[in-house]
Amino acid sequence: MASYKAITALVFEGRSYDEITGLVGCSRREISMVKKTITAKNLTAAATAAMSDEQWAELFPDKRRSVSEAFIQPDFVGTLKSMKSNKHFTLQQGWRMYVGLDSARPGRKYGYSRYCELFTEFVNTHDVVATLHHDPGRALLVDWAGDTLPVADMVTGEIRKGYLFVAVLPFSGLIFCSAYADMKQDSWNNAHVQAFEFLGGSTQLIVPDNAATATHRTVKDDSARVVQARYQELADHYSTAVVPARVRRPRDKAAAESAVNTINKRVIGYLAEEIWTTFTELNSAIKERMVEVNEQMRRADGTTRSERFRAAEAELLQPLPAHRFDTVSWKQLKVGRNYHVTAEYQHYSVPYKLAGQMLRVRLTGSNVTIFDGDTLICEHPRKSGRKGQYSTVAEHAPERHHDLEGLWTREWFEHRAKSFGPATVTVIKMILDRSVIEAQAYLDCQNILMTLGKSNKQRLESACQQIVNQRGYPTYTTLKRIMATITGDKKQSHPLVPAATNTKSPPGPADTPSVMVRGADYYKDR
Structure with missing residues (x-):
């Protein structure tokens, strides 16, 4: 509705039609109506300046209000309540219920498009929610992305899932993302360690959802939850606290949901159609995509996530401890006849003379260390992913097994042929050369x-x-x-x-x- 009070003041100042329309944004018709009313009512500048809002409303009545009074008003309060309690309730369903009201009631009813416009205006003015204000460097929101990326095993041809861990600083919006072979406790903890190292420090709080790797119920059917012991060890190591989001309160971790949505579009959307054979290769590609997300995509204020992080948040993070966090577990394992111990379905070699003995094995997130009593025997990088992989050191095998090294190569076949004789070596070379x-x-x-x-x-x-x-x-x-x-x-x-x-x-x-x-x-x- 035009401001007739402002138009009237400009008319008394002697402004032209073009000047008034430019200053007030009204139509020439409304200016003409104001001039006619001044003439008909013999109004003066002093009299209009002293008029109240009620007098202005009587002088220039809002015809739209009288028109709307002729329509039956919808029950938007009930419609909004139904949409919140029933996720399948649609706005069209609410409009059909409105149209189906008792036809005996006097008045007209809105069409569907006008009904939707009025409902939007109602929600904007009545369904007001609190806005969360995030302090820089205070909280890190973490979650698993719902979608996965396929990773093909070159040995078995099996297609495995790559689960994407997402961590975001809600103040700057800086996002960390990495893929893992599963969503178990070791992967969950290792993902946090890599996230803190990516940020260069730790936050005061970690806000996960209520995943089994984060919290659990001590009593069945009890709503109270406690932090997992190994997860709490990680929090203590980095001097941070775990504060899970409330159940069925998505606004508590809205920044994490937004980050997951970004990962789905900017990472999974770009990489899902390619074939990945190792998690190292996949994570390298994810890292390249995250450069675009954090350093190239500009937001509404013209800054990137990285720019805002470096300017206002990086210095507020807590320094990382001197040693990297690593979960440690111990096992007593027997060496098999193939001079390997089996831990978590993966096989690690020891000197063959120890076959049949019981050894102490220390498992961390990255290494497998084997002891004979208190004597260190050897250490292997920990295997992950496909079950049944072997980590074998050539020096651990007896002499008669050394010819197995480099299996299915030219050198291997020529070496095997030497045990038959020089003619066999010549024939094998002829077959390979042709x-x-x-x-x-x-x-x-x-x-x-x-x-x-x-x-x-x-x-x-x-x-x-x-x-x-x-x-x-x-x-x-x-x-x-x-x-x-x-x-x-x-x-x-x-x-x-x-x-x-x-x-x-x-x-x-x-x-x-x-x-x-x-x-x-x-x-x-x-």
Whole structure:
């Protein structure tokens, strides 16, 4: 509604139509109506200046109010209550209920579009909520993103899920994100450690949701929750406190929900269609995407998340402790016949002489350390992801197992062929050299060495020698056929020996070894 009081004051000042419309934003028709009213009522500038709001309303009545009074007013209070208690209740359903009111009531009813406009105005003025103000460096909100990214195992072909951990500073909006093989306690704690290291400090509070890795109920069906013991150890190490968000209070962690939404669009949306084979590769790609989110995307105030963090929040974080937090657990494990201990479905080698003994194993988030009593035996990086992986140190294996190193390579096959003989080595090299893609010859080499030569080393060497002598084309079938004709050592092929010469020996000392050939005169009289 136009401000008729302002229009009237400008009219008495002698302003033109263009000036008044520019200053007040009214229409020329409204200016014309004000001038006519001044003339009809004989109004003066002093009289209008002393008029009250009620007198102005009588002088220039709001016709829209009289029009709206002709409509039956909707029950927006009830509609809003229904939408909050029933997530499936729609605004169209509320409008249908409004239209279906007793038709005997006098008055008109709004159409659906006008009903929606009025409901929006009602919500903006009546459904007022408190705005959370976040202090810089005070809280870190954490959560798992709902969606996952696929990670393919190159050994088994199994497609595993990469779970994305999200942490956000609500004041600056700076986001940390990383992928993990599961959502268990070790991954949860390790994610927090990496988040604090990414920020360069810790906050006074950590605000998670009520995940099982964060809190639990000490008594069944009791609403009271306590922080998980290992999670509390992490909080104590970084001098912070865990304050979970209230149940069914999404506004408590609105910044985390917003960060998860950003990750879904800016990270998962970009990376979901690619094939990832390791979590290292996936996290490297996530790190590149987070550079755009934190350092390139500008918000409404023109700043980036990183700029605001460095300017107003980085210095307020608590310093990191001297040592990185690591959860420690101990196990008593027996060394298997394959000189490996098995911890959390992964296998770690020890010196083979310890096979069958009980050893003490210390498990942390990143390492597996093995002790014989108080004596340190060895340490391995901890395996994660697919079950049944091996971490083997070559020095732990006995000498007879060393030829297993580098399995399925050219050097491995040539090394195996040496135990048969030089002809077998030559044949294996011929087979490997003739393939355009060397790996395509590995199966042929495997069949020759491990099938034909499994219990017939001498016969395989003899068959290979025949192939070399004849400069043949070695294949599994050819060697098998040749070996079938060799029934014993007497029939085994031997390296080629040059034939003896049939020429007379030159004169020389009698003790010089030579070959004597009879001449033609010897046979004349016979």
